[in-house]
Amino acid sequence: MVVVRDARHPDPDEMTLTEVMAALSDPIRVGLVRLLSDGQERGWGVLRAPVSKSTLSHHLRVLRDAGLTRTRQEGTRCYVVLRREDLQARFSGLLEAVLAAADSEDVGSQVGLALDDAATPGPPN
Amino acid sequence: MVVVRDARHPDPDEMTLTEVMAALSDPIRVGLVRLLSDGQERGWGVLRAPVSKSTLSHHLRVLRDAGLTRTRQEGTRCYVVLRREDLQARFSGLLEAVLAAADSEDVGSQVGLALDDAATPGPPN
DNA sequence: TCCTTTGTTCGATGTTCGTGAAACATCGAA
């Protein structure tokens, strides 16, 4: 997956509001953001969503391009983390408001973690 | 414009986060929201955007369907107002965060008011 | 009654989006 090397991670000042809003207009992507909202870095592999591998990859790309998440590659695996601080710096209060609304509405509840290592805190030992 | 009679104005609890986010993922619609953010009711006719009449009508419909604005008809004219309280009730803090971000980025600056009665405060006397 | 004003709705068109299957690229292990 050569892509991660090309991974575009916009700086806070390169993020655009409309791109972020568009990224958050899909339930699956909102679900992914909710999943990552605890600040924990998650392995790509533990993410579970009712879509194919390629579609999930697409959604993660949209989130990354918008600046919502950061993807890190380690060996053959990828890890995703929410860019809370950067988002706060650029769009103060937006993420919190979205997360609160998403929780109250339970948006993207179809998205979850693999039952086994559901707590995968990051890179394996 | 018989349409206003069919106008769908969702209750706060009928609004969905993803629909609101989608509505705010277009610069012109964000511009319209910014224009209405002072709480003033504006006449359809004073709204200026670099799109055709039908496209503007479409954008206003998207905003209305998402619950962001309320449209009122008076005689042959229409008036639009931002539903700040309802949005606050349903998505606490979201609108404020979006408006702040939109201002700092100057999203939708192409949207404006007619030069003449730019301050049309509502129904004409 | 006829005409003007004001928006809405109806095609039509080109673009973007969400989706999956399949091919591909990269890394680590055998």
Added chain:
DNA sequence: TTCGATGTTTCACGAACATCGAACAAAGGA
């Protein structure tokens, strides 16, 4: 080097979207 695991990219497709011009509908005025 060969193989398996892990994601990414390409391709294709239907649906949704942004856009416009034209037709339409409702309310007021001449």
